[in-house]
Amino acid sequence: MAAVFYTNKSPFPENKISVVFVLGGPGAGKGTQCAKLVQQKGFVHLSAGDLLRAEQAREGSKYGELIATCIKDGTIVPQEVTLALLKQAILEQFQKGSTRFLVDGFPRKMDQALSFEEQIAKSAFTLFFECPEQVMLARLLERGKTSGRADDNVESIRKRFKTFIDTSMPVVDYFDKQGRVVKVRCDHPVDQVYASVLEALKQRGI
Ligand code: C5P
Ligand code: MG
Numbered sequence: 001m002a003a004v005f006y007t008n009k010s011p012f013p014e015n016k017i018s019v020v021f022v023l024g025g026p027g028a029g030k031g032t033q034c035a036k037l038v039q040q041k042g043f044v045h046l047s048a049g050d051l052l053r054a055e056q057a058r059e060g061s062k063y064g065e066l067i068a069t070c071i072k073d074g075t076i077v078p079q080e081v082t083l084a085l086l087k088q089a090i091l092e093q094f095q096k097g098s099t100r101f102l103v104d105g106f107p108r109k110m111d112q113a114l115s116f117e118e119q120i121a122k123s124a125f126t127l128f129f130e131c132p133e134q135v136m137l138a139r140l141l142e143r144g145k146t147s148g149r150a151d152d153n154v155e156s157i158r159k160r161f162k163t164f165i166d167t168s169m170p171v172v173d174y175f176d177k178q179g180r181v182v183k184v185r186c187d188h189p190v191d192q193v194y195a196s197v198l199e200a201l202k203q204r205g206i
Contacts, residue, residue, distance in 0.1 A: 010120050011091055019090075019121050020206075022104040023172055024129030026074075026160045027136035027143070029186045029193060033129070034102045036194050041206065044098045048106035051085040052077055072150050074159030076167060079112045087120055102127075108168045113175070125204055126175045127197065129186040133161060 020043070022030050034045040049071075056067040063081050070077045090101060103123075107113035117123065137157060144152030151160060175181045182200040186193045 011087070012094060012121055017090065017094060017099050017101060017121050019101045019103055019123045021106065021123045021126040021175075022102050022129075023107075023126055023168065024186065025131055025133070025136050025164045026157065027140040028129035028131040029139070029190070030104045030129055032190055033186070033194060033197050034104050036190075037102060037197070037201075041100075041201070043100045043102045044093045045102045045104060046086060046089050046093075047104040048082055048086060048108070049104075051089060052082060055081070055085055068150070072156055074151060074156055074161075074163045076109045076112075076163065079109065079115055082106065082112065083115055083119065086116070090120065107171050108163075110171055110174065113171050123175075123180070124206075126172065126181045127200065128172050128176075128181050128183045129193075130183055131186045135187045136161075 022034055024030050031045075031047060034043070034047070037043050038045045052067050052071065055061050056064045056071070058064070061067075063077075067077055067081070069075075086103065086106065093101070103116075107116055140152050140157050141154070143149075150156070172181060182204060184193065184196045184200050186196075188196075
């Protein structure tokens with residue numbers, strides 16, 4: 001990562017990019033819904049978890065072990081790492097002409113929320129997927145059969161649920177108090193959830 005990504009100044013001219021945060025518990029369906037929005041609405045989808053897994057797998061990464069441990073334990077990777085990866089990914093896409101971003105699985109902790117809005121861009125709003133834990137558990141275990149992910153197993157899933165409640169829900173509550181959260185129930189079939197997502201975005205002028 002180049003040194004420029006460690007500066008605290010946003011590399012983006014003000015109001016030139018539009019960011020929607022996509023949050024929800026593990027297995028809520030964030031990635032699935034984002035993929036549909038990319039197709040129909042021309043968003044660029046950036047998953048913080050995917051960026052971290054790619055960095056973990058990158059040869060020579062000095063964060064590989066740290067990321068692997070956090071992912072397995074369901075804990076949050078220090079924000080400096082995730083923020084730098086996101087900033088770089090957004091910048092790359094911005095330079096290719098993209099201006100609308102779905103930032104999925106981020107911010108997972110208050111410090112990430114504050115730093116992103118200070119150093120990159122203020123989010124337009126947060127799309128929050130509400131889902132009962134037992135539904136998420138069943139989905140993750142099903143996904144675990146083929147995902148190859150180190151954290152799609154019962155032990156890691158329990159830890160991820162705890163982190164979600166203790167560390168990530170305060171972020172949703174923080175934005176919600178500012179009237180900046182759009183909630184969608186997602187314990188329904190994919191297309192039904194997607195219809196609610198489109199409706200929710202429409203309310204926000206998208
Ligand atoms: O979103 P996803 O389920 O792919 O995230 C997998 C893991 O990546 C999380 O459980 C966490 O360990 C790490 N992560 C993080 N900070 C984020 C997003 C993901 O530390 N903002
Ligand atoms: Mg995901």
